[in-house]
Amino acid sequence: MTAYDVAVIGLGAMGSAALFHLARRGRRVVGIEQFEPGHDRGSSHGESRAIRLGYFEHPSYVPLARRAYENWRELERLAGEKVLTVTGVLEIGKPGSVIVEGSLAASRLHGLEHEVLDTGEIAKRYSQFTLPRDYSAVWQPDGGFLQPELANALHLKLARAAGAEMLVNTPVLGVEPTSGGVRVVLEGCVIEAANVVIAAGPWIAGLVPELKPHLVLSRQVLCWFAPREPDAVRLGKLPVFIIDGEDDIAYGFPDFSGSGFKCASHHGSGIWTRADEARQDAGPADEKRMRDFLEAYLPAAAGPLKNMRTCIYTKTPDEDFVIDLSPEDPRIVIASPCSGHGYKFASVIGEVLADLAIKGETRHDISRFAIGRLRGAVA
Structure with missing residues (x-):
């Protein structure tokens, strides 16, 4: 049994960015991925993803998009590679x-x-x-466009350089709050963390049953x-x-x-x-x-x-994101799903998830993404 400040479940777009931001802030953090990072079974592959500031989905996304641009450029500066064209x-x-x-x-x-x-x-x-x-x-x-496979790999590379640990080809069997933290159950192994970020993409309903009827x-x-x-x-x-x-x-x-x-x-x-x-x-x-x-x-x-x-x-039914503390336990952060337009925001969502895991709040306006809005809505 190993104790971490934060465990991040899922190392696609949002999870890799969260791992980077948490490690960069000096937290003892572990990232857990059920496949090899960069796999093609989810939502983070395909060579390119669009990025734009004017947002037809809703104007409230624009401040997040602005911050995302800043963070993508910071990632490029730190990694010495270009991800945004x-x-x-x-x-x-x-x-x-x-x-x-x-x-x-x-x-x-x-x-x-x-x-x-x-x-x-x-x-x-x-x-x-x-x-x-x-x-x-x-x-x-x-x-313009981002290169998702490269950007995810750079987030993970920099996270490891800042001290993050990673477990790959490691499915998560359960997430169990305890009096002292949150237990992440793996096959033949249990990890203890003070907080957990669940960024499991299309697999998220298996770990957050409340989401299943809505996705x-x-x-x-x-x-x-x-x-x-x-x-x-x-x-x-x-x-x-x-x-x-x-x-x-x-x-x-x-x-x-x-x-x-x-x-x-x-x-x-x-x-x-x-x-x-x-x-x-x-x-x-x-x-x-x-x-x-x-x-x-x-x-x-x-x-x-x-x-x-x-x-x-x-x-989701309204095609907005879900980014929130779990109503079951605030030590669990629920990240995504992003309804097909989220990749461009990964660099800022990683920052938001680190905020929520460390402080339980963020300076960014994510009120539109509260999980409570889904009650009564069925996909």
């Missing part, structure tokens, strides 16, 4: 689009740099798009295409974008590593009842869905398929 973000939609109107409202409320573009102006700047005449867009120059595990497919016109989608020519189209909402990234043009639908393509059911099972129907979208809106990218990967959105 600014390309600008183009959010495109039909009249009345929630994406366009929401991003515009958030940008205006928080005084963010942005432009509203009609299809004529979009065509002048980015002629590779083919859009209906009545579409418009919000352009955010600060947007949906959405199957998401990422596609990479060899573009018909490589120059049209290379880094420097194409920004990160999201299009609220007639039949789907999809997003894409410039080809920055030679792996191809990456795109995906924001809508799911199936539901898993348990995270362990997830498989790398993308097939022809998934390819057709994205190819049809590209033929309609970005035909320059619609060349031969190079690769497909599945990942998981762990969604």
